[in-house]
Amino acid sequence: MAKQNMAKTWDISQTLRPGLPVWPGDTAFAIDETWAIGPGCPVKVSRLTLSTHSGAHADAPSHYDKSGIDAASVDLAPYLGPCRLVTAGWTGEHVMIDDLDWPLIEGEQRVLIRTYQAFPHDVWDDNFRALHMDVIERLAKAGCRLIGVDAASLDPQTSKTMDAHHAVQRHDMRILEGLVFDGVPDGRYELIALPLKIAGADAAPVRAVLRELS
Numbered sequence: 001m002a003k004q005n006m007a008k009t010w011d012i013s014q015t016l017r018p019g020l021p022v023w024p025g026d027t028a029f030a031i032d033e034t035w036a037i038g039p040g041c042p043v044k045v046s047r048l049t050l051s052t053h054s055g056a057h058a059d060a061p062s063h064y065d066k067s068g069i070d071a072a073s074v075d076l077a078p079y080l081g082p083c084r085l086v087t088a089g090w091t092g093e094h095v096m097i098d099d100l101d102w103p104l105i106e107g108e109q110r111v112l113i114r115t116y117q118a119f120p121h122d123v124w125d126d127n128f129r130a131l132h133m134d135v136i137e138r139l140a141k142a143g144c145r146l147i148g149v150d151a152a153s154l155d156p157q158t159s160k161t162m163d164a165h166h167a168v169q170r171h172d173m174r175i176l177e178g179l180v181f182d183g184v185p186d187g188r189y190e191l192i193a194l195p196l197k198i199a200g201a202d203a204a205p206v207r208a209v210l211r212e213l214s
């Protein structure tokens with residue numbers, strides 16, 4: 001039988017590992033052995049300790065909305081389907097409306113925004129580029145249901161008002177953060193990034209993948 005051509009895929013997830021850069025003060029990633037293979041024990045089993053916002057993850061509405069639903073309750077449709085990866089300019093605390101190519105974005109239900117030329121895998125970046133809330137409003141008007149970023153948050157690290165998250169809340173959009181776009185060309189892909197089904201969680205890790213559209 002002819003060898004089936006497999007569609008090209010890109011893993012856009014961070015590796016969850018000890019030393020993973022996390023939000024200042026948040027829970028460090030740890031993995032510990034509960035059992036080890038040896039005499040009388042046929043298996044290795046480990047225990048994970050991690051923040052809900054570790055690595056590539058999906059915020060649940062409960063992260064920014066006191067009456068918001070948890071990660072186990074979100075509909076999966078936004079996290080699975082065609083998306084557009086675009087690159088914002090490289091300067092400024094916020095990605096502004098003029099930093100994005102709106103004719104490419106118009107009509108896209110899932111929009112991924114690259115702010116890093118090279119993802120900071122091994123250091124925490126206090127100055128990641130946030131999205132101006134006007135960008136969220138314009139994305140919602142353009143039909144966007146899910147926003148994905150390579151930054152650690154949609155809002156600046158020092159934000160107390162969480163303007164971008166609350167604009168997302170107003171339009172009931174969904175969020176992916178901590179994605180890694182290095183080596184992935186701008187363009188249209190199939191996004192696969194399903195949040196783990198964790199009851200009560202304000203966010204959940206995802207194994208985020210982009211697949212060539214057939």
Ligand SMILES: Nc1ccccc1C(=O)C[C@H](N)C(=O)O
Pocket residue numbers: 023026051053059063152153154155177
């Ligand atoms: N771990 C945290 C602890 C406190 C405040 C924010 C965070 C974040 O990680 C930011 C989050 N990813 C966000 O959705 O904005």
Ligand SMILES: [Zn+2]
Pocket residue numbers: 053057058059152153177203
């Ligand atoms: Zn988050």
Ligand SMILES: [Zn+2]
Pocket residue numbers: 059152153154165175177
């Ligand atoms: Zn967030």
